[in-house]
Amino acid sequence: MREKQRYLLVEASSAIGTTDPKEFGRSLYPELRKAIGELVYHRVNPKVIRVMPGSRFVIKSALQGNPDLVLALALTKSLAGQRIGFYTLKSSGTIKALLKFEH
Amino acid sequence: MRPTCSFETGFEKRLGFARILSAGKDFAESDIDQKRGAVATLAIGSDESGLIEAVKRGAKAVVISDLTIGKKLIETMKANGTVLCLPMSMITETYGDRRVRNTYKMSKLFAYAKKQGLEVSVVSMAASKESMCSYMQLIQLARLIGAEERYARYSLSEVNRIFGRGS
Numbered sequence: 001m002r003e004k005q006r007y008l009l010v011e012a013s014s015a016i017g018t019t020d021p022k023e024f025g026r027s028l029y030p031e032l033r034k035a036i037g038e039l040v041y042h043r044v045n046p047k048v049i050r051v052m053p054g055s056r057f058v059i060k061s062a063l064q065g066n067p068d069l070v071l072a073l074a075l076t077k078s079l080a081g082q083r084i085g086f087y088t089l090k091s092s093g094t095i096k097a098l099l100k101f102e103h
Numbered sequence: 104m105r106p107t108c109s110f111e112t113g114f115e116k117r118l119g120f121a122r123i124l125s126a127g128k129d130f131a132e133s134d135i136d137q138k139r140g141a142v143a144t145l146a147i148g149s150d151e152s153g154l155i156e157a158v159k160r161g162a163k164a165v166v167i168s169d170l171t172i173g174k175k176l177i178e179t180m181k182a183n184g185t186v187l188c189l190p191m192s193m194i195t196e197t198y199g200d201r202r203v204r205n206t207y208k209m210s211k212l213f214a215y216a217k218k219q220g221l222e223v224s225v226v227s228m229a230a231s232k233e234s235m236c237s238y239m240q241l242i243q244l245a246r247l248i249g250a251e252e253r254y255a256r257y258s259l260s261e262v263n264r265i266f267g268r269g270s
Binding site for chain 1: 117118119194195196202231232233234235236237239240243244246247
């Protein structure tokens with residue numbers, strides 16, 4: 001059975017510096033794991049889908065883990081040694097709706 | 104948010120707020136641990152007698168910096184219709200054991216204050232742009248300390264009513 005996903009449009013307080021979702025994910029996932037905790041992380045299962053030029057990105061999670069991801073992003077204040085803040089702007093069940101909001 | 108925090112125009116709309124209120128600019132705040140007797144809309148401190156005095160002088164909201172509340176303060180706040188504000192920066196801006204302790208104490212304070220019939224509100228009290236939270240994040244932070252989603256939304260809308268008109 002395919003698990004339901006939830007997509008989040010997130011803005012960072014400063015430029016992300018890359019548009020590669022894998023590269024950005026490698027630095028973001030450990031910070032999220034630290035905030036959520038290892039036992040809950042599997043339920044959230046976050047994955048960076050798209051990084052827009054500038055400071056916005058789209059991240060998906062399992063539907064039931066979405067509130068934990070919103071919290072984890074609020075608690076994450078540093079990334080690769082740099083101080084940063086993440087603001088969740090919109091949540092949607094489809095990536096299409098988020099990109100509509102973005103434009 | 105605190106007076107040290109600044110952001111560009113349109114930022115508040117992106118975060119999901121009609122307006123972001125700044126202490127010192129949109130309403131007066133006073134640290135009662137440092138200066139007792141000042142008249143302000145928001146009283147911040149840990150000294151119970153100082154907070155009681157501030158409430159009697161007309162403070163509309165109180166932030167308790169050590170997250171412990173006494174019965175006398177509760178009674179005075181109830182009698183004056185003062186709101187207890189819980190600053191989420193105590194959770195988002197701390198790390199490790201301190202964050203865990205603050206979350207625990209805040210959830211206990213929230214439950215106790217609600218049980219005693221106090222109106223409780225969630226505020227960001229962000230000191231910098233990085234420590235600000237979107238509307239969605241504040242709702243989840245309120246849920247983390249034990250608020251129901253409906254109450255969290257209500258309490259956030261009440262912040263404008265409490266501080267919106269200034270002091």
